[in-house]
Amino acid sequence: MDLRLLLCVIHLIGMSLATFQRWLPDTNFENPQNWNAKRAPCGNDVAIIPEESPVVYLQVNTTIKELVLPKNGEVILGPNVNIGFTQNSDTNCPGVSGDLEFTAVHPESWLNPTSWCSSPTEKGTCDTPTTRLDVEKVPCTFDDVVMPRGHSYYIDLSEGVPELKIKSLKIAGSPFTSSSFATYLTNEDGSRMFKTSDEPLSSTQLKITRKACDDKRGCACGNDQLQIFKKICTHVRKTCSRPRCKKTIEPMGACCRMCGAVLNMTRGYGYDHAAFRNLITTNFYTQEVKRDINMTLFLTYNGFLQMTFNDDTGEKSATLARRIKQDIDKDLSKGGHKYAISEIQLMLSTGNPLSPSAHTGGNPMSSGSVAGIAIGVILILVILVVIAVCFAFKRTGRAIPKMPSITMPTVSMPTLPRLPRRMPKATARVPAQPHTATHVDPGFANPLYDTSPFDDGNAVVKEMELMSSAQEEQPTFEISHSGGFNNPLYGAQGAMFDDPTKSTSSQAKTEGASSTSAASGSAKGTTEIPSTETSAKMVLVEINNSNDSSI
Numbered sequence: 078m079d080l081r082l083l084l085c086v087i088h089l090i091g092m093s094l095a096t097f098q099r100w101l102p103d104t105n106f107e108n109p110q111n112w113n114a115k116r117a118p119c120g121n122d123v124a125i126i127p128e129e130s131p132v133v134y135l136q137v138n139t140t141i142k143e144l145v146l147p148k149n150g151e152v153i154l155g156p157n158v159n160i161g162f163t164q165n166s167d168t169n170c171p172g173v174s175g176d177l178e179f180t181a182v183h184p185e186s187w188l189n190p191t192s193w194c195s196s197p198t199e200k201g202t203c204d205t206p207t208t209r210l211d212v213e214k215v216p217c218t219f220d221d222v223v224m225p226r227g228h229s230y231y232i233d234l235s236e237g238v239p240e241l242k243i244k245s246l247k248i249a250g251s252p253f254t255s256s257s258f259a260t261y262l263t264n265e266d267g268s269r270m271f272k273t274s275d276e277p278l279s280s281t282q283l284k285i286t287r288k289a290c291d292d293k294r295g296c297a298c299g300n301d302q303l304q305i306f307k308k309i310c311t312h313v314r315k316t317c318s319r320p321r322c323k324k325t326i327e328p329m330g331a332c333c334r335m336c337g338a339v340l341n342m343t344r345g346y347g348y349d350h351a352a353f354r355n356l357i358t359t360n361f362y363t364q365e366v367k368r369d370i371n372m373t374l375f376l377t378y379n380g381f382l383q384m385t386f387n388d389d390t391g392e393k394s395a396t397l398a399r400r401i402k403q404d405i406d407k408d409l410s411k412g413g414h415k416y417a418i419s420e421i422q423l424m425l426s427t428g429n430p431l432s433p434s435a436h437t438g439g440n441p442m443s444s445g446s447v448a449g450i451a452i453g454v455i456l457i458l459v460i461l462v463v464i465a466v467c468f469a470f471k472r473t474g475r476a477i478p479k480m481p482s483i484t485m486p487t488v489s490m491p492t493l494p495r496l497p498r499r500m501p502k503a504t505a506r507v508p509a510q511p512h513t514a515t516h517v518d519p520g521f522a523n524p525l526y527d528t529s530p531f532d533d534g535n536a537v538v539k540e541m542e543l544m545s546s547a548q549e550e551q552p553t554f555e556i557s558h559s560g561g562f563n564n565p566l567y568g569a570q571g572a573m574f575d576d577p578t579k580s581t582s583s584q585a586k587t588e589g590a591s592s593t594s595a596a597s598g599s600a601k602g603t604t605e606i607p608s609t610e611t612s613a614k615m616v617l618v619e620i621n622n623s624n625d626s627s628i
Contacts, residue, residue, distance in 0.1 A: 106134065127182060135160060145176075184271075213375065216243045219289060222244075243284070335426065340401060370397060384398075405418050
């Protein structure tokens, strides 16, 4: 059986079993990836370990020309390991321009998928990266994490993810629990190996559950949750290659777009994850499939089942996905007892393949984008030409020619008839009726007005004739035989009121005589006229005998 097929079958069968995640980067002295020349130092080299470097572990005998250490650093020699220095030339040491500098001075992120090796055993061969989604390449909730012996590490746990769950953790053969690992981070060895943040919200806490997956329906990885997923993809998307299909897909748990197909399924009653894997592997994983198509089976954190297929153009993946969907749909029509899937949806990536020499990253531009870029370039060229012409005329002193005036033809527009303005509806004016009061005495005619105020309410005021104060004519009064005067309001012929002095009451006569006598004997007299039997009012008349008298 092909090794690739064997690995994929092992991956599908052992997906619910515990997977070992082994940490790869180290800070060992003999690791070629830790030096700028991509090789370990030898007899002709001056090895420089810069400031703020992590602990450097040396576990093999080494001979070099010179070693430059930092002021605050540490180099640990393994058991029975010697380091020698020589001034003799080493013919077996390749020459380099300059000194060798140690480059593994920055911590590697826990959430970087390239830092891990997934294997079914603790010391087994790493799985092919294409058999797992990006989030599965980082330790999941039910994975065993191993930091092998004989290495020193520098790991970053300060990326702001509050908590990561794993099944177990073993560092250099020593197992840890959640509490013991938290204590280890505070001591000298732990602080050198793991970089944490002083702010609690920026440090990642490892929760070691020590629980295996015991659900026959399968267990989710958990790293596809949004906050963790975003952090993982910040490391992966830097290395994404450009797909060769026009229409791409991005499955849940994958950071790069790809060509292929995705089957999203809902697990039904009686679903068994191991049985479903065996059915897919037995019925559809043929020799052709194993050569050209990468297939993964993934449980999302919100409980959905996802199968991902991808290849160079996506055509073969689409064909395989359709076959699987047709078989599951056929089973659903019969009750769904074979696969125990209650719902299935297919998402395809199809289209003509792009040129293999296309640049890495991004999707192909549409025709509209190309047209927009072309128009923009043309406008820029026109502006540059205009600026160059203006500059040339200015340098030569010639006047810039004016643009010819263009007379636009006059177009007469038809005049629309003017609509009549809407006027308020006229109402007939009712002439004012004269005010009449038949039950009220109209009184006397006021010489300032033409008529009585009760006529029509529109009286016209006449001009008053003012008399000169130099020749003011004083009123005269006609004295009666009884020693008084004749009041024009009473007693005379045509007066408005009857004379109250002609009352039949003897008391009224006596009081009238007394009042008349009092008025004649003083400069200012007051006559009090009592009311008659038919009147309830009294009239008071004042007579002023001075020169400025008034009535």
